[in-house]
Amino acid sequence: MSNYIFNILIYLIAIIFLIISFVKNRKKTKQALIKAWKSFQNILPMFLGVVVLIAIVLSIVDTEFISRILGEKSGALGVLLASIVGSATLIPGFIAFPTAAMLLQGGAGYVQIAAFVQTLMMVGIVTLPLEIKYFNKKAAIIRNSISFILSIGVAYLIGFILGAWK
């Protein structure tokens, strides 16, 4: 629900700025729209590829699969598996968080859930081609590797803090 509110909000902001820009300078506004279109065209081929790739991954790694992995395996192996699944998938937050909540109720541990959520957001294997296009191979691989390692650290810290904070 809050997702929709933010989408409407971003439309409103864009429209307001567009009107202000148009009133102030028509030529610049036209230029801005051309730039917007160019920047969209630039990313479109990669977007299309990423969308199909995400759909393929999600057809295999669906909620059922995730709950099987995160539900059964506990301990360090569970954390590692959760991190790998989180890195390989790309699920929007408004689906991922409720799923994670369901898994918690189903008996999964905080550390595993945190590792899943954390890598889901910080590490993107399917979006790697996109990231390489904008930065380069070295930067993209370094960013994702550091994020992967530190996400596991964060997951353990979350588990520790929540264990102490009762």
Next chain:
Amino acid sequence: MKNNNKKSFNLKKFLKQYMFFFITLILLGIIFIFRHDIGLKVINSVIYSSREIILVLPPIFILIGLLDEWVSKETMIKLMGEDSGIKGIILSFFIGIMTVGPLYSAFPIAEVFIKKNVKFTNIIVFIGASSAIRVPMFLVEISSLGFKFALTRLFLNIILVLLIAYIMSSLLKQNDITAIYEKVIKM
């Protein structure tokens, strides 16, 4: 003849640009041959997410265009450039957490930042904040995983985002960063 040459050049560029997309389509085709049911599931999911993406992208790109046109390079350098200090970090962080759309919508925004000579570590802070701590997602997180979990993750992620930016800027050499800026400006 000249015209013909131009055309074949464009086709080559087109093929190169769409190569990744074609590979994913071939992959989808193979899945479809062996497992109709999974293939259909993938197509459904492609249609669903395409619709979502088409809905959120226009305002993002319009804002990117307006930012590119109205905010001068000098202003951006002053706000988020090499000598912007802590102010630049905070600004990058806040733009990051306010980003909407799919997670990878941060990349075209980073493109404008690079073109406007925003400091590299600030761009990494922006990417990190945009992926780890978005305001709309934080609200969903509170409602599904609880205030304690969301708040702990938020706090740890603020540190994490800064730490990643710091590690990256020390691992990448200056000429790596310059190469990225030169490449993006040509895009």
